[in-house]
Amino acid sequence: MTPAAQAALLEVRRIGKRFGGLTALADVSLTIRSGEIYGLIGPNGAGKTTLFNVLTGLYVPDSGEFDFAGRNLSGQKAYRVVEAGIARTFQNIRLFGNMTALENVMVGRHVRTRAGAFGAILRTRSTRDEEQSIRRRARELLDYVAIGKQANAVSKNLSYGDQRRLEIARALATDPKLLALDEPAAGMNATERQELRRLLQKIRNDGVTLLLIEHDVKLVMGLCDRVAVLDYGKKIAEGEPAAVQKDPEVVRAYLGGALP
Amino acid sequence: MAKLAMQIERLRSHRYAPWIGLACIVLALLALPFALASVGTAWVRITNLAILFALLSLGLNIVVGFAGLLDLGYIAFYAVGAYCYALLASPHFGLHLPFWVILPIGAMVACLFGVLLGAPTLKLRGDYLAIVTLGFGEIVRIFLNNLSQPVNITNGPQGITLIDPFRIGPLDFSKTDVLGGAALSGPIKYYYLLLIVLVVVIVINLRLQKSRLGRAWIAIREDETAAQAMGINTRNVKLLAFAMGASFGGVAGGIFAATQGFISPESFVFVESIMVLSMVVLGGMGNIWGVILGAVLLSFVPELLRYTVEPAQKAMFGRMIVEPEVIRMLLFGLALVLMMLYRPAGLWPSKTRKREFEETEQE
Numbered sequence: 001m002t003p004a005a006q007a008a009l010l011e012v013r014r015i016g017k018r019f020g021g022l023t024a025l026a027d028v029s030l031t032i033r034s035g036e037i038y039g040l041i042g043p044n045g046a047g048k049t050t051l052f053n054v055l056t057g058l059y060v061p062d063s064g065e066f067d068f069a070g071r072n073l074s075g076q077k078a079y080r081v082v083e084a085g086i087a088r089t090f091q092n093i094r095l096f097g098n099m100t101a102l103e104n105v106m107v108g109r110h111v112r113t114r115a116g117a118f119g120a121i122l123r124t125r126s127t128r129d130e131e132q133s134i135r136r137r138a139r140e141l142l143d144y145v146a147i148g149k150q151a152n153a154v155s156k157n158l159s160y161g162d163q164r165r166l167e168i169a170r171a172l173a174t175d176p177k178l179l180a181l182d183e184p185a186a187g188m189n190a191t192e193r194q195e196l197r198r199l200l201q202k203i204r205n206d207g208v209t210l211l212l213i214e215h216d217v218k219l220v221m222g223l224c225d226r227v228a229v230l231d232y233g234k235k236i237a238e239g240e241p242a243a244v245q246k247d248p249e250v251v252r253a254y255l256g257g258a259l260p
Numbered sequence: 261m262a263k264l265a266m267q268i269e270r271l272r273s274h275r276y277a278p279w280i281g282l283a284c285i286v287l288a289l290l291a292l293p294f295a296l297a298s299v300g301t302a303w304v305r306i307t308n309l310a311i312l313f314a315l316l317s318l319g320l321n322i323v324v325g326f327a328g329l330l331d332l333g334y335i336a337f338y339a340v341g342a343y344c345y346a347l348l349a350s351p352h353f354g355l356h357l358p359f360w361v362i363l364p365i366g367a368m369v370a371c372l373f374g375v376l377l378g379a380p381t382l383k384l385r386g387d388y389l390a391i392v393t394l395g396f397g398e399i400v401r402i403f404l405n406n407l408s409q410p411v412n413i414t415n416g417p418q419g420i421t422l423i424d425p426f427r428i429g430p431l432d433f434s435k436t437d438v439l440g441g442a443a444l445s446g447p448i449k450y451y452y453l454l455l456i457v458l459v460v461v462i463v464i465n466l467r468l469q470k471s472r473l474g475r476a477w478i479a480i481r482e483d484e485t486a487a488q489a490m491g492i493n494t495r496n497v498k499l500l501a502f503a504m505g506a507s508f509g510g511v512a513g514g515i516f517a518a519t520q521g522f523i524s525p526e527s528f529v530f531v532e533s534i535m536v537l538s539m540v541v542l543g544g545m546g547n548i549w550g551v552i553l554g555a556v557l558l559s560f561v562p563e564l565l566r567y568t569v570e571p572a573q574k575a576m577f578g579r580m581i582v583e584p585e586v587i588r589m590l591l592f593g594l595a596l597v598l599m600m601l602y603r604p605a606g607l608w609p610s611k612t613r614k615r616e617f618e619e620t621e622q623e
Contacts, residue, residue, distance in 0.1 A: 030480045058487060079524040082491030089487075096482035099475075111491025113472055117500060121464050127471070134472070154615055162555030173490050 009034040009178060009209050010055070010086075014080070015064035015074075017050055017233075024050040027064065032178070037200065037210040039224035039241070040234045041217075043253060046230040048213045049091060052182055054087045057081035069177060082111050087176035089167040091183045097156035100213075101147060101166050104155050105138035108173025145199060153251040160190045168199070172208070179213040181202065185219055197223055221245065229253065289455060293448040303563075304447040308519060310559035312512050317539040317555040318461050318548065319508025324537065325503035325546035325610070326474060328481030330390040332533055333377070333397020337506040339404060339528035340373050341366040341513025343414060346523050349424040352415060359426045363514045370510025371503045373400075378502030382495050385484075396532050404525040417523025423517050426453065433518070447474040450519050457515065461508060465548050468504070477501055478546075478612060542599065544606025552609055562588050 010032040017025040025047045032038045040048050053059040055066065059080035065074035068084055076084075086107075094103050113134055119127035142148045145165040150158055152169045155166055164184055171179055183199070185193050197219060204210055220227060221241045231253040237244045243255040244250055296303040320334045344366035348357045348519075381392045402571060407417030425434035427445065436445045468474050474495045479487040488494050517523050535558065543554025569584040599606075605617040 058485065058488070077493075078488040079491045082489065087491075088489055090486070094483050094486040094489075096479050096486065098482060098615040099478065103478075105488070107475050107492070108490050110472060110476055110479075115472045117468065117504065120467050120473055123467055130469070138367060156615070170490065185616055255402045 003070065007034050010066065010068050012051075012055070012066040012213075013064055015051065015054055015061045015066060017047075017054055017059060023233050025054070025061070028230070028233070029064075030175070030228050030238060032209060032211060034177075034209055035204070035207070036225040037204055037223055039052050039220045039227035040211065040230065041215070041227055042221055042230035046253075047233040048230055050233075051230070052088065052180055052213065055081070056086055056180060066171060079111065082174050082176075085175070086178035086180060087171035087174045088180040089164075089171050089182055089184060091186065091238045092253070093167055095155045095163060095164050095166060095170070097154075099155060101142060101154050101155050101158065101162075101169075102135070102138055102151040102205045104166055104170050105141050105173045106134050108141075108170040109137060111253070112172050117172075119195070138169075138173060141172055142166075144172070144228050145169045146195075160187055161195075164188070164196070167201075176208060178209045178211060181255060182213050183215065185214060185216050186214065193219060217245075267415045271604060283437075292349060293451045294442070295318040297445065301445060301447055304445070304451055305519075306560065306563050308447055308450050308454055309456050310450070310556050312516055312519075313536065313539060313559050314458060314552045314555035315454075315461055315512040315515075316509055316536045317543070317551045318465050319505045319512065320536050321540050321546065321548065321551045322465070322468070322477075322508070323501050323503075323505035324540055325551065326469065326477040326481065327498055328477075329498060329501065330386065330393070331502075331505070332390050332394040332530075332537065333400070334393075334505070334536055335511060335528050335530075336397040336400035337370040337373060337509030338375075338513040338516065338532070339400055339525070340370045340490040340506075341510030342517040342523050342527070343404060343420075343513075344369050344510065345514035346423045347413070350420050350423050352420050356424055359424075359514070359518060363511055366510040367507040368510075370513070371507040374502040374504075374506025375499060377506075382498055394530070397528075397530060400532075401525050401528050404528070414525075419522060419523060419526070421522045423523065425521065426450070426490040426518050434521070435618040447519075452514075453513065457511065461511075462548060462552075468549070473497065473500065482612075501602075503613050542595075542606060544609035546610035547606070547608055550606050550608030550610070554606070557607075561591075565591070 001237045008031045012028060012030045013027055013030050016023070016027055026049070028051060040051065042048055050059065054061045057076050058151045059082065062074045065072055067073070068086060071084060073081055073084055096107060099107070113130050115127045115130050139148065142151050145154060145168055147158070147162050147165050150162060155163065158166060168179075168181070168184070185196055188196060192218065198224060200210060200212070204214070212220075212224070220260070224241055225243050226239060227244050229236050229244060229247075229250050236249045236253060282369050293304050293307070296307060316334070316338060319337070320331065323331045323334070334344060345362050346363065347353055347358070348355050348362045349359070369467065377396045381389055381546055384392060404414045407414040414420070427433065431437060433449045434446050438442055438444070465531060474481065475519050476487065476492045479490065479492060480497060482493055539554040540551050541554070541584065542558060543552065544550025565588050566584050570580055571583075571585050573580050605614045609617070
């Protein structure tokens with residue numbers, strides 16, 4: 001099965017976003033296919049996180065649109081995007097710091113559960129069953145990312161690597177089709193990176209498409225099926241990692257112009 | 261000594277220990293009004309007021325303690341509930357509906373006001389929200405003060421008098437009944453009623469806290485952006501916090517109007533909002549038991565002072581040197597300073613709140 005034969009999961013068409021005089025994104029188009037690991041790289045300030053924020057509903061794009069799983073989601077509220085199946089993690093970890101690891105993941109189940117105020121007050125049978133299934137699923141996910149032992153630890157007291165894993169578990173709790181990870185390996189040592197890579201491959205093998213912003217070239221090259229390179233808000237290259245790495249535009253963006 | 265400790269430990273770990281403990285508390289609460297009445301009926305009234313404030317604090321705790329939305333105009337919902345009751349059960353309009361009809365109406369109208377306040381202010385955070393809610397509280401009070409013209413709805417600053425007391429069958433809550441040899445005065449009947457309402461409200465709060473909704477509230481308080489990114493519809497969930505908190509205020513207000521028999525805008529001034537907020541903060545935001553403790557302490561201590569400061573000074577100096585009111589404020593200030601120094605998270609904080617303050621201490 002070649003990637004080209006697979007269906008497009010996310011189709012981004014000419015997305016633009018400006019902040020005052022600064023053009024953060026200019027006509028960025030890209031297509032992510034179901035089941036692949038897609039890398040988004042580029043120098044600092046290239047617009048990667050801005051694109052993430054647009055795709056996850058935190059920013060409304062100024063122009064362009066994007067379809068996800070056949071639905072136009074551009075400019076939709078964040079909770080709608082999550083409902084449609086895009087989950088994310090943050091570059092600077094944003095856990096609910098004073099809640100336990102388990103509670104964090106349980107919050108992630110919010111969008112897939114229904115119990116309202118009256119169900120909670122009357123503690124109806126369906127509410128109790130739902131609550132139990134939330135708890136069960138949250139425990140499973142903690143085991144899945146290998147921090148099951150930390151379930152009752154307060155999340156801000158977890159080690160850095162475990163916090164990253166917890167954020168992934170919390171995002172997975174929303175049952176995403178596409179998991180968007182903003183620099184998941186930042187601040188990790190070599191061993192942790194190896195483990196992270198295995199975890200991400202496992203997630204992909206379990207049927208979740210991955211979009212990942214990453215600086216670590218080795219990780220991106222080894223993990224991603226395709227990468228896109230952003231520079232000053234524009235996409236300057238896209239393709240298989242090995243090819244993109246040799247692209248003269250990309251070399252220029254990272255290293256500056258050729259020596260005279 | 262060691263043997264005694266072991267005995268106690270054995271008793272504590274006994275299967276029935278929690279039930280016996282609960283039974284003792286229930287008995288004590290049931291006997292309390294009679295003990296208080298033997299000292300003076302005023303103390304039963306003070307206790308009733310303390311329970312009312314506990315109800316208010318529990319309502320505000322949903323908004324401030326769980327969802328983290330600072331509301332400085334909470335007393336407005338209390339006012340709405342009280343006026344609902346007063347208008348529907350007094351000679352003012354000649355309506356005399358029974359209380360079990362009015363209380364749900366009061367809760368619903370207060371809920372509506374909660375949404376009315378919540379909807380336009382949802383995008384505001386922190387200080388800005390506090391200012392708007394403060395303004396809202398004042399607007400409601402000023403409306404009540406002035407809605408006597410051109411059509412007399414609230415009777416203005418004179419307030420509404422002769423409000424009906426509660427009636428359950430033959431039991432009239434304004435009169436004393438003799439039941440099985442024991443004299444049940446009006447305040448004692450209200451005490452039992454308030455106790456039942458308080459238990460119901462506590463159960464509702466406990467259940468909400470440990471639900472999908474409660475987690476969403478706490479998540480919003482912790483990090484609103486992350487909560488959005490987890491698929492929480494923050495607008496609706498925050499609105500729900502406002503609405504639920506307001507309904508509790510509305511119910512409390514209705515009972516307040518009935519117990520007092522008279523209400524005026526005077527009862528719903530800004531200081532009252534601050535008072536309820538102080539109860540929530542003093543007891544420990546987010547923790548239901550802490551909030552109740554705060555409400556009870558802040559209702560009783562001023563009254564205790566009123567009854568002790570004057571005689572104590574007379575006995576010591578032969579005359580009164582410092583007014584009880586002044587001493588009360590001095591002690592209030594002292595208590596605030598001590599709290600900030602030693603228990604910044606409240607007397608009995610919730611676990612998550614306590615962690616928050618631990619963090620700031622480390623930094």
